[in-house]
Every structure is written in C-alpha cells, then in structure tokens.
Amino acid sequence: MSTLVWFRADLRTRDHAALHAAALEGPVHALFVACPDQWRAHDDAPAKIDLILRSLADLRRDLAALGIPLTLLSVPDARDVPDAVVRTASALRCRALRFNRQYELNELRRDERTLRLAASVGLRAVAHDDQTILAPGSVRTREGKPFTVFTPFKRAWLAHLDDRGGAPVLPAPAPRSPLPPPPDAMLDPIVSDFLDAGLPAPDRARIAALWPSGESEALRRLRAFVAGPLARYAADRDRPDLAGTSALSPYLAIGAISPRQCLAAALDAATGLPASARAGIDTWISELVWREFYVHVMAAFPSVVMGRAFKPETDQLAWGHDPHLFDRWSAGRTGVPIVDAAMRQLLATGWMHNRLRMIAAMFLAKDLFLDWRLGERHFMRHLVDGFFASNNGGWQWSASTGTDAAPYFRIFNPISQSRRFDPDGAFIRRWVPELASLDSDAIHDPFDAKLGLAPLARASLDYPPPIVDHAAARDRVIAAFQSLSGRSPAAAPPSTPPRSKARSPSPG
Numbered sequence: 284m285s286t287l288v289w290f291r292a293d294l295r296t297r298d299h300a301a302l303h304a305a306a307l308e309g310p311v312h313a314l315f316v317a318c319p320d321q322w323r324a325h326d327d328a329p330a331k332i333d334l335i336l337r338s339l340a341d342l343r344r345d346l347a348a349l350g351i352p353l354t355l356l357s358v359p360d361a362r363d364v365p366d367a368v369v370r371t372a373s374a375l376r377c378r379a380l381r382f383n384r385q386y387e388l389n390e391l392r393r394d395e396r397t398l399r400l401a402a403s404v405g406l407r408a409v410a411h412d413d414q415t416i417l418a419p420g421s422v423r424t425r426e427g428k429p430f431t432v433f434t435p436f437k438r439a440w441l442a443h444l445d446d447r448g449g450a451p452v453l454p455a456p457a458p459r460s461p462l463p464p465p466p467d468a469m470l471d472p473i474v475s476d477f478l479d480a481g482l483p484a485p486d487r488a489r490i491a492a493l494w495p496s497g498e499s500e501a502l503r504r505l506r507a508f509v510a511g512p513l514a515r516y517a518a519d520r521d522r523p524d525l526a527g528t529s530a531l532s533p534y535l536a537i538g539a540i541s542p543r544q545c546l547a548a549a550l551d552a553a554t555g556l557p558a559s560a561r562a563g564i565d566t567w568i569s570e571l572v573w574r575e576f577y578v579h580v581m582a583a584f585p586s587v588v589m590g591r592a593f594k595p596e597t598d599q600l601a602w603g604h605d606p607h608l609f610d611r612w613s614a615g616r617t618g619v620p621i622v623d624a625a626m627r628q629l630l631a632t633g634w635m636h637n638r639l640r641m642i643a644a645m646f647l648a649k650d651l652f653l654d655w656r657l658g659e660r661h662f663m664r665h666l667v668d669g670f671f672a673s674n675n676g677g678w679q680w681s682a683s684t685g686t687d688a689a690p691y692f693r694i695f696n697p698i699s700q701s702r703r704f705d706p707d708g709a710f711i712r713r714w715v716p717e718l719a720s721l722d723s724d725a726i727h728d729p730f731d732a733k734l735g736l737a738p739l740a741r742a743s744l745d746y747p748p749p750i751v752d753h754a755a756a757r758d759r760v761i762a763a764f765q766s767l768s769g770r771s772p773a774a775a776p777p778s779t780p781p782r783s784k785a786r787s788p789s790p791g
C-alpha cells in the first residue's frame with residue numbers, strides 16, 4: 284500500500300515536506316490536478332500556467348527517477364477537485380494522502396473538503412506546512428496576535444527561527460524500484476485550450492526562453508545568484524537597469540524551489556564573512572521575510588483575499604474606474620517613461636522589477652486614483668510569478684490601504700524615482716524605443732519645461748505627454764485620504780514626505 288502525494292504549488296522533489304514524509308512510510312504515487320476553472324477564477328496568468336505545465340514534465344521525469352509515477356488529471360469544475368483526488372487515491376490503492384497547505388481562502392476550503400471526504404472513506408489524509416519557512420500563525424506578538432507591521436514581524440521571525448535551530452532543508456526521497464506508471468498520464472485538451480486562448484505560440488516560445496522550467500533550473504539560478512549578484516544586492520537591488528536581483532520569484536511561486544533552500548544558500552554564503560561584508564545577504568534574507576510576512580498576513584486576515592482593503596475605512600475612498608486611464612496605464616502609454624517601461628516589461632516578459640512594481644502600482648493608485656484592485660488583477664493576469672499574498676500585499680502597500688502600508692501622504696514622484704533608480708535611462712531606452720535617442724536628462728521626462736525637449740522636438744516624438752499632472756494628483760489623493768472619517772488634522776502631511784526613521788519600510 285502506498286501514499287498519494289498531491290502536488291500543487293510545490294513542483295519539486297527536494298525539500299518537500301509531504302513527499303519527504305510519504306517516502307519515509309513506503310512507496311509513493313504523485314498527483315497533479317489541473318483546473319482551468321480555478322486558474323480563471325484566480326486570474327492566473329497564461330505565462331504562469333505555461334511555466335507550471337512545462338515544469339510538470341520536469342517533475343514527472345525527476346519523480347520517475349525516484350520510482351514515483353505522476354498522475355496528471357484535469358478537472359473542469361473546481362468544486363469536483365476533492366472528489367477527484369480521493370477517487371484517485373482509492374484507484375491507486377493508496378492508504379494515505381499527503382499534501383502541502385496553501386493559505387488562500389478557496390484553497391483552504393478545498394483542502395478542508397478533501398480532508399473531510401478522505402476521512403469519510405477511511406483514507407488517512409495529512410496536510411503539511413511547507414510554503415513558508417515558518418508556518419503562518421507561528422510568529423505572533425507577545426499578546427498572541429498576528430503582526431501587522433513588517434519590522435517587528437521580522438525581529439520576531441528571526442528570533443523564532445533561532446529558537447527552532449534554523450530551517451533544515453529536507454533531501455529528496457531515496458530512489459525505489461518504480462511503481463507501474465499510471466494510465467492516461469496526459470492532461471486533457473481543456474488545458475491546452477486555456478493556454479492557446481491566453482498565450483499564442485510566439486509568446487509561449489518567448490516566455491519559455493526567458494523562464495526555462497524545472498527544479499534543476501531553479502537551483503541553477505539560485506547558485507548563480509549566490510555566487511554573483513548576491514554580494515552587491517544591497518546596492519543593486521533597486522536598479523532595474525542592472526540584473527541585481529535573483530529573478531527566482533516565478534520558481535518560488537510554483538514551488539520549483541523552496542524558500543528554505545533560498546535561505547540555506549544565503550546563510551551558507553554568509554559563513555565566515557565579517558558582518559561588514561554581509562549587507563547583500565542580510566538584505567536578501569529580508570526580502571524572503573517580506574514574502575513570509577505577506578503569507579502570514581493573508582492567513583491571519585482572510586478578508587484581504589475577498590477583495591477588501593486591510594484598512595476597511597479606505598474602502599470608502601471614491602477610487603476611479605476610468606477605462607481610458609486604465610488602458611493607457613496597462614498598455615504602457617501614460618507619458619511617464621519609467622511607468623511605461625515597467626508596464627511594457629510586464630507585458631513582454633511576465634515579470635517586473637520590484638522597484639518598478641512599487642512605482643507602477645503607486646502611479647495607478649495615487650496619480651491616477653484608480654481602484655488598486657484593477658491593477659492588482661492586471662498584474663496577476665500577466666505575472667509569471669503571480670503569488671496572491673505578495674501581489675495583494677504589494678498593491679495594498681502602494682495604495683496605502685494595507686497592513687504595513689506606505690503612509691497615505693508618501694507618494695512616489697515617478698520622475699524622481701526614475702532619475703534615482705535608472706540614472707542613465709538605460710532601462711527606459713530598452714523598453715520605450717520611441718525615446719531611445721534622448722539624453723539621460725530628457726529621457727525621464729521629455730515634456731519637462733527645463734530638462735525636457737524643446738517644443739519642436741517634442742512634437743516629432745511618437746510618445747504622448749503625461750496623462751496626469753503629478754503635483755495636482757498628489758493634492759487630490761491626499762485630500763481624499765484626509766476626508767476619510769476619523770482622520771485627524773494632526774495627521775496632515777508635510778508638504779514634502781518625511782524621511783525620518785519612523786517611515787514604514789518599503790518592501791524591497
């Protein structure tokens with residue numbers, strides 16, 4: 284009798300809690316259930332689904348080498364998934380079912396139903412915590428409450444990690460003699476229909492070249508990052524014109540690599556280094572903790588999964604829904620070069636640099652005063668690394684509606700951000716070719732009266748003037764936040780945003 288391991292957002296063989304536990308008990312069968320209905324409901328990007336499907340081929344090969352056959356099912360209706368899983372366990376004569384928890388509300392409900400159904404037919408079913416380094420709910424304030432601010436969360440998280448003696452990485456199971464392969468181990472045409480509709484073949488080839496699939500690719504990228512850019516991460520991570528970050532987020536989102544493996548690699552790299560040489564490593568570990576923070580917040584406050592603002596009073600703001608403004612933003616035609624470059628990077632690659640995610644998100648919510656949920660959904664629909672907790676956390680941070688949000692009067696000036704983080708304009712030149720010939724002063728704001736182009740040169744540009752005046756937009760959004768009930772005049776913003784120690788940290 285064997286155990287069935289149900290793979291979901293954990294497409295790897297190493298450091299996999301459910302797989303590790305199952306293999307200690309005996310032979311293992313593996314299962315993956317594709318559910319286009321659920322992908323649609325969750326706005327999963329075709330690029331992300333494409334990465335998942337390609338990764339399943341790698342996972343099947345890696346599992347086969349361990350003697351574990353992988354069954355692939357496609358289930359059209361999300362409500363039928365628990366039944367399909369339990370039926371598969373019984374068809375394969377498995378005595379137990381194991382899986383790693385996901386913490387989004389629908390997934391939690393689906394898993395509850397699966398556990399109940401398994402119990403009703405006498406199938407032992409076990410859920411493991413594996414998606415984060417420390418399980419949601421395990422890091423709490425002295426009063427036993429969930430943290431809602433990053434810095435104290437991080438302090439408590441590090442202390443908790445220390446108390447536990449770290450987060451060991453589990454090995455892949457030892458190879459066994461293979462179980463017979465399952466019948467029909469192919470995904471049904473509804474899966475390819477979903478992809479064909481969202482990602483035409485040329486785009487698919489481009490995405491596949493940018494994001495090769497599989498656990499070994501993820502590990503290769505981790506090693507390359509640790510051996511190279513990690514040392515300079517503290518200095519380079521905010522520069523979209525440099526390859527200063529790991530670009531591991533797609534692999535973390537689908538679980539081709541675990542956050543524990545990332546942490547272990549960073550800690551290994553720190554061994555023997557003086558504190559003064561650890562800035563890059565410490566900063567990168569902080570980013571892994573931001574990921575933890577948002578998953579812990581989502582698990583503790585499920586209302587964020589239901590489209591609500593973490594700060595309920597901000598749902599009273601009259602966010603706009605102007606389709607014209609939204610289309611200009613999403614197509615990268617706002618007339619603000621750094622925002623447009625960012626949005627075009629997203630459309631072309633399925634990925635966007637963290638600094639740019641903050642700039643583009645804040646531009647939508649604060650400069651355009653559009654409902655941040657429109658932007659959140661657009662990101663999910665295009666990101667190859669779409670991960671609900673981080674996406675929602677990042678959007679609510681940028682819109683000042685969230686847990687550890689930017690204070691409402693902290694509004695990025697996109698042009699200053701552009702000059703600071705893309706100083707030569709190299710990133711803009713790459714993604715906004717209409718501006719490629721501009722010098723590194725004019726490129727950030729071609730229509731600026733002082734540093735921009737002369738009126739004649741502007742007229743010949745195939746590029747629009749900005750769709751919004753930043754100063755006026757800033758005043759409008761600050762007034763809107765101030766008009767919320769309960770906002771005291773003492774909370775009124777200074778005319779320039781403060782840069783004191785009391786600022787909330789930015790996620791990245």
Ligand SMILES: Cc1cc2nc3c(=O)[nH]c(=O)nc-3n(C[C@H](O)[C@H](O)[C@H](O)COP(=O)(O)OP(=O)(O)OC[C@H]3O[C@@H](n4cnc5c(N)ncnc54)[C@H](O)[C@@H]3O)c2cc1C
Pocket residue numbers: 520528529530531532533535536570571573574575577635636637638640641644662666668669670671673674675676677678681790791
């Ligand atoms: C509006 C907005 C939306 C976002 N949407 C997503 C999303 O859907 N999926 C996603 O994985 N990240 C999201 N992020 C967080 C962050 O932008 C990405 O994780 C990061 O850009 C990925 O690049 P990287 O792998 O090179 O990161 P690195 O800088 O190498 O960091 C390593 C890992 O740490 C985690 N991480 C880094 N920064 C953050 C952060 N600010 N918040 C949470 N985790 C972080 C990621 O897992 C990342 O892969 C969003 C941020 C914002 C502001």
